[in-house]
Amino acid sequence: MPDRLTVELTVNGAPRRVEVAVHHTLLDVLRDQVGLTGTKECCVVGECGACTVIVDGLPVNSCLMLAVEADGHEVRTVEGLARVGQLNELQQAFLDRGATQCGFCIPGQLMAAQALLEKNPDPTVAEIHEALAGNLCRCAGYEQITEAVLTAAEAMRR
Amino acid sequence: MNGGRVGDSPRRVGGHGRVTGAQQYVADIHLPDELHVELVTLDCARARIVSIDASDALAVPGVQLVMTPDDLPEPMPRFGPQFRDRPILAVGETKFHGDPVAAVAAETKDAAEEGARRVRVDYEELPAVFTIGGALAPDAPLVQDPSLRPGDPLAGSNVLREHRYGWGDVDAAEADLVVENSYVFPMVTHFAIEPHAFIAAPDEEGLTIWSSIQHPYWLQRVIAELVELPLARVRVVAPDPGGAFGGKQHAKYEPLVAFMALRAGRPVRLVLSLEQTFQAVRRNSAEIRVRTGFRSDGAVTFREIHADYLLGAYADISDRVVGKGAYPGNGPYRVPASRIVARSILSHTTPSTAFRGFGAPQVNWAVESNLDEGARALGLDGLEIRRRNIAARGDRFLPYDTPADGDWQQTLDRAAELVGWDRPLPDGHGRGIALGIKLGPTTGLSHATVRFLGDGSVLVLAGTSDMGQGARTVFAQVASEELGVPLGRITVVSGDTHIVPYDQQTSASRSSVLMGNAILDACRDLHEQLREMAARADGLDPARVSVERGVARLPDREVPLVEVLKVGLGKLGGELIGNGVVRKEAEPDHPLGGTAAFYELNCTAIEATVDEGTGEVVLVRHATVSDVGKALNPMQVRMQDEGAAIMGLGHTLMEHYIYDENGRLRNLGAIDYRIPTSKDLPLEMVSEIVENEDGPGPYGAKGMSEGALLCVAPAVAAAVQQATGVTIRDLPLTPQRVWEALEERRRSREPEVVS
């Protein structure tokens, strides 16, 4: 009865082999086994988006994905956004536009926004609101987050 | 990019870690050999605990410890910032849904969870109270044992305390119109995205606690007393909280993990689930009766406020919330006579605590709504009646307190202008405007140490918790301004009671003012040392040297302070240490124990429309204006004002706890407790500030960050009233509630049809 399984996945570009409990979520494994604690845990029912990561290019709630489901897939977390210590355009815009307050939701916001901009480099405000509607911010920096995504989109297009 | 001086908007200190994932919150910290804790709770509110059997739980592989009340000192240690009413674990009976009766520590989270499921608790459910009416009923079961409040004449009731304030002769006051109604404010919860997390680790000397806490020094004292260790042997490490909003001010489960760690001899960690945070913290709900007398020109002649606030099972700080929230209940107006009675009422519900606004949003909802009802009856609009009554600078509008400390009319007028008060309204739209004030801290004690290091860089030690408000950024700006050192060479250290000097608390929007001034004081201490250093270097009488804002002025030239320092320290190097302190002493004769350090004043103006079919309220425009004295960092001011405004939309439009008849929280968690998302924003939001540099903080700053939440509900309700003609006195204005009011209006307008 296989209640543990070795999965092979790519995390932020690096291949990983991890033996996981089959009932552990991708969020559990990223935080507790891979040691990437940038991805946050809050509601664990797919409502808050704090655990958002990008799997095969798509933003998903890592709290609702079993780690075994990530076998063979490419996972990106907030730790993978910066390149050799250099913040990417989105991270920079979040800082410049004052989009981070307490910061706890920010990794999830960034990953959802990053996935949006990769698919849609020139989003409207309504498209940003839709893309980030699954990412709660209780500091309610929504206005600043939206501005940051617009700013980053412009920077990325240049 | 902006510079880093006061009035600029540099990037947030700590921002880099927040966008890279490197920022470590408590749950991200792991200690070698740690145990994971899970709480054992019952599926009801109040129950008599018959027995607890841990044998099955202890048989689960990995379970190391099952803590029950029997494992704790006798009598059960209790704690609480106002009343020592909260036990480490429920003793004898549980008091609310989620009150832990035991706790399991295990090698893994899975084992702790399984162990907690296997602790067998025999219990007998008991009658309980969940509403104000229920708690006040003559035969209501008592929430707290009277022995906890010896000598208290109210100990035999569920009224924890009654606060009475007043001035003038209400009964003799004349009025052309008297308006009296009751208003309801719901139970809402903080919903910080970071659930509370606690770690305790014993060492050879004592104990270290990690907590996402706003008041680490207060927690240090609580733990030291409970476990009987000196303060110097209890270290509290307080990483930046991931949102707090008042919910992380005081000890929650830190005492439990402290006792468990000491017993296990190993580090233990407890990270609450979001559901558990719903059972740990909430805002006081309230029913508030307001009776206001008006002259025909709109002038208020008297007001009575009777505010009943429903607390939870343990008081935490929430009775102080009641007293301090109700006291300025008349708002920023001249009210010649007033009588205020506010009661703290206990119930078998989630313990309530501080929450952004600290009791003021509840009473402001009631009083501002009542003011609008008066205005409508008199044929005045919401702006006019506020203009007629607003206090002018210097008015003793609260007779025993600090006089009005701003040109508040400016804030009112600006909000009206931003919402387009005088523009014609589209059909089906309405506008509302509301004012609110909240008192700053009434006492305080903040120490700061500023170390000017040998290379001219700076370490600021300041014990404020940076929970999103950006305290460290502002502190660095103050130090930069005073010492002439760029932000990139300044580090602000907080969150460790072994390293950073004492700070009473992070609350009441105090930090920019109190800790800001303490840092200013520490910088002035450095200035004095640098003045002597500069004089000594040039062989001058120190009286001939002056120092301010980064430079020393000598008779023949100006020298940057960094240069003075480097020359003065000489070959041996070293550093200069500046110490600062700000005390705001208690005033025992004052109704609140102290006057307000400042007032947070906000005016919010709303344009809204309502879907008459469904009752959905759509905010067309939301203007929020706060009098902040001086924005030390305008970007941070804006993000907090707009964030508070949107948070206010939560209790205004959608947030409320729903209990079942047995006191179980039915909308426990993120699926059925709704908070605003990016799609729930006003179609347009504008925020502005009034800056007259008239506050007591550095450079004329006042505290801010709570004000923009105070007025949202009354302004929205007034806009809904104008749009639809229906007056709603219960929050939140859910589509269902608005639809029900519209239905009532339709029924009352339509003649009965007999078919």
Added chain:
Amino acid sequence: MRSFDYRRPTSLQEAVALLAEHGPAAQVLAGGTDLVIGLRDRTVDPDVVVDLKWIPDLWPGIAERDGWLAISAGTTMSQISADPAVRRHFPALIEAADVVGSVQIRNRATLAGNICNASPAADTAPPLLVFGARVVAVGPDGRRTIPIDEFFVRSRVTTLQRGELVAAVELPVPGEPIGAAYLRLTRRRGTDLASITMCAAVERSGVARLAYGSVGPRPLLFTDESGVLADPSASDGAREAILERMLEPARPSPRSVRASPEYRLAMLRVLARRALAAAIQRLGGGA
């Protein structure tokens, strides 16, 4: 969450054999957005979890065959939303798929999972009902199709038999234009579970269909062949009488935390009128 036996069949036969062997002790895993919540709060407590994502026959795909548009079981809400054929023929299904949770949820949640979970509030159920979809089930006795209206029983219960799984959902490609609109009632504008789901569809022939959910154990479908509902010039009285008959069976739960029965019943009528009006307008404008 407690542990379980995790299985990855690579063929339909293998999956069916597992499901037949374990019966109710087995749970199917597709997108997982409902299942993982259930596993965590133990409202679902299986011994075996059967992950369908290793079965090539179920991999995401939308294809037209013999007049039916077949959506494979592994197809997510996002994929449905992005599909040109669905957009051309069944835009109301996209309106429903687009409001299932957040983007993150829609990137995992499948249409098949949405109907197998059989929540009375499932967003995709009303459009599938008005479009006359059918469910392709594969089981120990082979393959069969179930009209969608015969599929739902109550929350988490469908007419799937032991050992059966959904391989695809198929929608009949309309020969004649259909005007359809999906609406829902929520407590906020952002992601939310619906307190009412409502889909209306009208055809040139005058046939009108109404399907709604969240007001009883399962979503319901009604058809009007009188032509009155589809006729924009019909009198209010005539239209209301038919709508009233269609809406009468609604029995909203008095225990819900989301909305009171009175409000739900009233909103059912508001949304029915609005959905119908939108459907009629789309039929006129779209053809």
